[in-house]
Amino acid sequence: MSHALPPKPLTARACGPLQGRVRPPGDKSISHRAFLLGLLSAGETRISGLLEGEDVLNTGRACAQLGARVERVGDGQWTVRGVGLGALLAPAETLDFGNAGTGSRLMMGVVGGHGITARFDGDASLRKRPMRRILDPLALMGAEVLEQGEGGRCPILLKGTPDPAPIEYRTPVASAQIKSAVLLAGLNALGRTTVIETEASRDHTEKMLAYFGATLTSEPFGEHGRKIALEGRPELTPKPIAVPADPSSAAFLIAAALLVEGSDVVVEGVMTNPLRNGFVATLKEMGADIEVLETREEGGEQVADLRVRHSALTGVVVPADRAPAMIDEYIILAVVAAFAKGVTHMNGLQELRVKESDRLAATAAGLRANGVAVVIEGDDLIVEGGAGACPGGGLVETHLDHRLAMSFLVMGLAAQKPVSVDDETMIATSFPTFKPLLAQLGADCFS
Numbered sequence: 353m354s355h356a357l358p359p360k361p362l363t364a365r366a367c368g369p370l371q372g373r374v375r376p377p378g379d380k381s382i383s384h385r386a387f388l389l390g391l392l393s394a395g396e397t398r399i400s401g402l403l404e405g406e407d408v409l410n411t412g413r414a415c416a417q418l419g420a421r422v423e424r425v426g427d428g429q430w431t432v433r434g435v436g437l438g439a440l441l442a443p444a445e446t447l448d449f450g451n452a453g454t455g456s457r458l459m460m461g462v463v464g465g466h467g468i469t470a471r472f473d474g475d476a477s478l479r480k481r482p483m484r485r486i487l488d489p490l491a492l493m494g495a496e497v498l499e500q501g502e503g504g505r506c507p508i509l510l511k512g513t514p515d516p517a518p519i520e521y522r523t524p525v526a527s528a529q530i531k532s533a534v535l536l537a538g539l540n541a542l543g544r545t546t547v548i549e550t551e552a553s554r555d556h557t558e559k560m561l562a563y564f565g566a567t568l569t570s571e572p573f574g575e576h577g578r579k580i581a582l583e584g585r586p587e588l589t590p591k592p593i594a595v596p597a598d599p600s601s602a603a604f605l606i607a608a609a610l611l612v613e614g615s616d617v618v619v620e621g622v623m624t625n626p627l628r629n630g631f632v633a634t635l636k637e638m639g640a641d642i643e644v645l646e647t648r649e650e651g652g653e654q655v656a657d658l659r660v661r662h663s664a665l666t667g668v669v670v671p672a673d674r675a676p677a678m679i680d681e682y683i684i685l686a687v688v689a690a691f692a693k694g695v696t697h698m699n700g701l702q703e704l705r706v707k708e709s710d711r712l713a714a715t716a717a718g719l720r721a722n723g724v725a726v727v728i729e730g731d732d733l734i735v736e737g738g739a740g741a742c743p744g745g746g747l748v749e750t751h752l753d754h755r756l757a758m759s760f761l762v763m764g765l766a767a768q769k770p771v772s773v774d775d776e777t778m779i780a781t782s783f784p785t786f787k788p789l790l791a792q793l794g795a796d797c798f799s
């Protein structure tokens with residue numbers, strides 16, 4: 353499944369100071385959800401600022417296969433004419449989610465709660481990712497897995513139920529994808545679906561469901577958790593969605609500005625949702641000069657312009673309970689840590705093993721290839737920084753993982769020797785404007 357492009361290597365070399373203002377693309381998590389809620393509500397949902405990355409576009413195509421009319425009406429502007437809850441069509445062809453865990457898993461929730469059957473598939477990376485974590489709660493609700501790859505992996509043929517059982521489900525790991533899949537299936541249940549998470553994960557699904565008119569409560573559970581309860585069969589009403597800038601994409605621009613000497617950059621409109629801001633919080637603890645210039649609300653989220661200046665950084669201990677708020681930022685944090693003074697100890701990274709690649713192993717390998725001392729101890733990553741200097745000079749294997757590619761290219765902008773990645777094509781899944789935006793800041797240092 354998935355049309356695989358031939359790998360395209362890319363090298364980044366040291367560049368002069370980064371200067372200017374830049375706005376990262378729309379948030380990937382919110383963009384996926386905008387398409388899905390558009391599908392599930394009858395009428396027209398207008399979306400602006402959508403991330404036009406391959407992951408999100410695949411979700412849009414899948415929504416069209418289930419009956420929605422999905423149209424691009426301008427740059428980042430889309431409309432979705434949804435069929436509404438309970439009225440989805442069975443797709444004639446396989447739903448191909450490419451590289452996207454989020455798109456495939458959330459859509460499994462949607463299909464699982466409807467009386468339709470759909471085949472889910474994706475690229476070689478997606479075919480390695482665990483799906484039982486989604487299929488298990490969906491089975492409790494009445495969905496059936498008719499076919500599956502080894503160990504509950506894609507390709508998966510899922511038969512949903514027209515009458516899902518409302519369940520109370522405790523997520524086994526902190527995962528917004530598991531929580532969202534259960535809630536999306538629970539939308540079509542007669543009764544209340546409850547999800548309990550002991551570590552709170554990103555809350556975009558809850559916020560968007562409430563915005564579209566669903567009755568939903570979210571209350572604290574234990575020290576760091578949440579209990580979310582959703583009343584089934586709501587009247588979902590389409591609402592305009594303005595997608596704020598993605599903090600996970602912003603992370604690469606912020607890191608580049610911190611690492612390249614003399615840089616002074618403003619990254620605009622970055623979503624500062626507390627369940628997404630662990631990276632900036634950690635950088636500040638490391639001594640990063642990040643000034644919050646203007647806070648405001650965009651599309652129901654707090655956003656801010658961040659002024660970032662080159663900074664001398666010091667290693668820190670990153671607590672395990674911060675992982676959900678920066679789960680996609682550990683690779684770039686590890687790269688930043690390679691330039692810090694002293695050791696950075698990142699705790700509790702077991703979930704990194706089941707992302708687009710085994711990010712724990714691949715990050716360590718990439719650092720070693722570039723002369724950085726690193727140890728994996730259990731589920732922890734320990735990086736020894738070079739106090740402002742990082743040797744570089746390595747070739748990094750990216751294993752179809754966009755964030756590995758971008759993180760090590762950022763390393764190359766500040767390292768002593770150029771850094772190469774074996775494939776840049778996957779960057780298009782989440783941040784197609786990565787190179788042009790860096791070039792806009794003066795970092796036109798890729799070849």
Ligand SMILES: O=C(O)C1=C[C@@H](OP(=O)(O)O)[C@@H](O)[C@H](O)C1
Pocket residue numbers: 380381382454526527528529530532554679680703
């Ligand atoms: O719900 C989402 O949009 C996401 C949740 C996270 O995954 P998990 O739910 O597996 O932690 C994250 O890594 C992914 O990039 C996006």
Ligand SMILES: C=C(OP(=O)(O)O)C(=O)O
Pocket residue numbers: 407451452453454455680707708755782
């Ligand atoms: C883990 C990621 O995404 P997904 O799970 O959607 O593939 C990511 O973007 O880093």
